[in-house]
Amino acid sequence: MKNKPANVDLLQQTLDQIAYNYKGYKVEQIAKSFLNYIVIKDFKFPKSFYSEVFYSMTFAKFPKGKCSTFLTFPAEYDFRKEYKEIWEHVSSKINDKLTYSISYPHKYKFSFRNCLLALKLVRPLRDLGFSKKFQIWVSLVMVLKAIDSAEKELQILPAKYVCFYSAHWIENLLTQYFKKREVKTYNLQHGMFTFTSPDARDEKTRLNNLLNNEILSDYQLAWGELTRNTLRTITASQILVAGYPGAVDASTFKLPQTRKCLVCLSRPLFNAENKDLLSILFAFNKSQNEPFSFLIKLHPSLNMQEYQNHINQNEAAAHCSIHTGKASIRELIHKENIDFCISANTTAYYECYLNGLIALRYHASSFNEFYDIAHDAFSDQEKLESLIAEIYSQSSGFKSSEIRRRLNYAIGCDEDRYAEILN
Numbered sequence: 001m002k003n004k005p006a007n008v009d010l011l012q013q014t015l016d017q018i019a020y021n022y023k024g025y026k027v028e029q030i031a032k033s034f035l036n037y038i039v040i041k042d043f044k045f046p047k048s049f050y051s052e053v054f055y056s057m058t059f060a061k062f063p064k065g066k067c068s069t070f071l072t073f074p075a076e077y078d079f080r081k082e083y084k085e086i087w088e089h090v091s092s093k094i095n096d097k098l099t100y101s102i103s104y105p106h107k108y109k110f111s112f113r114n115c116l117l118a119l120k121l122v123r124p125l126r127d128l129g130f131s132k133k134f135q136i137w138v139s140l141v142m143v144l145k146a147i148d149s150a151e152k153e154l155q156i157l158p159a160k161y162v163c164f165y166s167a168h169w170i171e172n173l174l175t176q177y178f179k180k181r182e183v184k185t186y187n188l189q190h191g192m193f194t195f196t197s198p199d200a201r202d203e204k205t206r207l208n209n210l211l212n213n214e215i216l217s218d219y220q221l222a223w224g225e226l227t228r229n230t231l232r233t234i235t236a237s238q239i240l241v242a243g244y245p246g247a248v249d250a251s252t253f254k255l256p257q258t259r260k261c262l263v264c265l266s267r268p269l270f271n272a273e274n275k276d277l278l279s280i281l282f283a284f285n286k287s288q289n290e291p292f293s294f295l296i297k298l299h300p301s302l303n304m305q306e307y308q309n310h311i312n313q314n315e316a317a318a319h320c321s322i323h324t325g326k327a328s329i330r331e332l333i334h335k336e337n338i339d340f341c342i343s344a345n346t347t348a349y350y351e352c353y354l355n356g357l358i359a360l361r362y363h364a365s366s367f368n369e370f371y372d373i374a375h376d377a378f379s380d381q382e383k384l385e386s387l388i389a390e391i392y393s394q395s396s397g398f399k400s401s402e403i404r405r406r407l408n409y410a411i412g413c414d415e416d417r418y419a420e421i422l423n
Contacts, residue, residue: 008206010127011039017124018140020117025147025176027121027140029216033169034139036211038132050138056109056145057170059153068096069422070158074168075103080300081328082246082351086190087164089245090221093418098156102170114144143169150177160422162186166216175216186422187217188245191347192370192410193231207269221421224412226371243415247330249356253400256339256392260293262332262357264341264348265307266367267299273364274302275310277344280362280381282316284388287381291319292388295336297329298322299346330355340391349373350411358398360387371410374398 014035020027037043063070071094073087078101091099118140122133150173161178163171166187175185215234221242222228228239263281265274278296285291296311298304304322311317323332329351332338341352341359345367352359353373361370363377376398378384391398408414 007040008210011035011207012210013127014039014125014136018121018136020121022117022144023147023151024180025173027143027147030143030147030169030172030176031136031139032172032211033167034142035136038135038139039128040207045135045138049135052142053115053138054108054110055106056111056149057142058105058107059150060107061105062100062154062156063098064155065098065157067098067156067158069094069098069160069162070156071097071099071162071164072171072174073099073101073164074171075101077164079326081326081331083164083190085247085328086188086245090162090188090418090422093416094422096423098158109145109149111141111145111148114141114148117144143173146170146173150174157181158183160184160186162188162221162422163217164188165190167211167214172216179218184219185217186219186221186240187215188221189223189227192223192350193227221418222412224408224410224415226410230371240417240421241412241415242417242421243412244354245416245418246354248354248413253356253358253398253403254339258293258337258339259290260295260336260338262329262336262338262341262352263294263296264329264343264346264352265296265298265302266345267301268303270345270364270366271302273362273366274307274344276364277342277362278310278314278317278320280384281320281342282314284381284384285319286316287385294320294342295332295338296320296322297332297348333357340388345370350407353403353407354411354413358391360384371406373403373406373410 015028015032018028018031071087071091077083091097118137121140122137125133125136154177161174161183163175163185166172166175178185218238220227220231220234220239222239223244225241228236228241231239281294296307298307304324308322311320311322327335329348333352333355338357341348341357342362343349343352343359344362349359349361349370350373358374359376361377363379376387378387
């Protein structure tokens with residue numbers, strides 16, 4: 001009996017098998033985010049998802065006419081304050097523009113032709129069970145009908161199109177729509193690209209490369225030179241360094257005084273590593289005469305109840321609490337009077353430095369490669385203790401000038417070229 005491919009291989013195989021050019025659109029690229037949920041995450045969509053066979057997204061409410069630049073933002077990201085701030089900062093730099101927050105207005109539309117075509121595309125998927133194949137079929141019907149609607153209803157013709165995230169299925173579709181019409185397309189950076197090697201063999205790195213590092217737009221708007229030098233899926237000429245699109249307060253670093261630490265955890269793919277970090281923090285605090293207060297900020301996609309239970313079940317976690325609100329990292333740092341930060345495989349590492357705090361970085365072998373802003377990485381309790389002691393030492397080796405230089409290379413904190421590029 002033939003062995004089934006590993007998860008990432010199975011996702012790539014599925015993408016290859018459903019590859020199809022429909023009216024000039026690469027269907028598999030638009031459907032990729034759905035396939036990640038179905039093939040990798042084994043996600044079970046709600047019953048309402050299946051009714052999409054009888055409905056179609058409509059583009060009738062999109063802006064109409066000509067403009068210099070058209071920008072979109074997926075409304076489902078509204079709860080991510082840091083994302084919204086990035087988009088609003090870039091938008092504010094453009095003079096002649098139209099903007100649109102993408103929601104999902106629907107209209108009744110059943111297409112027998114699209115249903116048959118989607119069925120044809122899923123037939124080769126022999127390594128997937130019926131349930132997954134059915135979900136992929138529904139996803140493809142959605143994509144095909146959305147393409148039909150876009151071709152029929154969109155009446156906007158900009159000189160430039162800027163999407164927030166070209167891997168998002170609607171913004172992927174829009175990027176392909178405008179590229180067909182020879183409109184220059186741009187993708188915003190909203191987190192650090194941690195591309196390692198196309199030959200990477202571990203599942204997590206390969207999945208990250210497949211989902212996040214394949215840029216569809218003509219140009220990638222990068223924060224710093226680091227992105228230009230490490231993102232290898234497009235040519236360097238397609239990567240335009242534009243700077244960090246947000247507030248920067250990294251000229252001096254706060255003197256610690258409260259023994260409060262903000263802990264920023266990674267996404268669900270790294271659940272085990274998140275809990276390993278928490279175990280180190282629990283053990284560290286147990287060894288202290290005066291414990292530290294650890295405020296834990298979960299990645300938005302983590303299960304809050306799971307982590308609350310994990311903390312409640314550990315006696316050494318008495319001084320750890322989970323932030324349950326929607327405050328941004330910047331807001332938490334100032335509101336809670338934080339002394340320093342600890343991050344686990346997240347762009348929050350750089351955000352803490354941008355807000356004038358030292359950020360210690362938990363390192364695990366499965367994590368993506370990060371560009372160090374200082375000598376701040378640890379993987380065990382002993383190293384954590386020495387780094388925290390250095391933060392609280394008057395002769396700290398964390399030098400503001402060197403941190404600022406490295407931060408600018410990584411994240412472009414001294415650059416702002418959005419007006420120059422997009423007007």
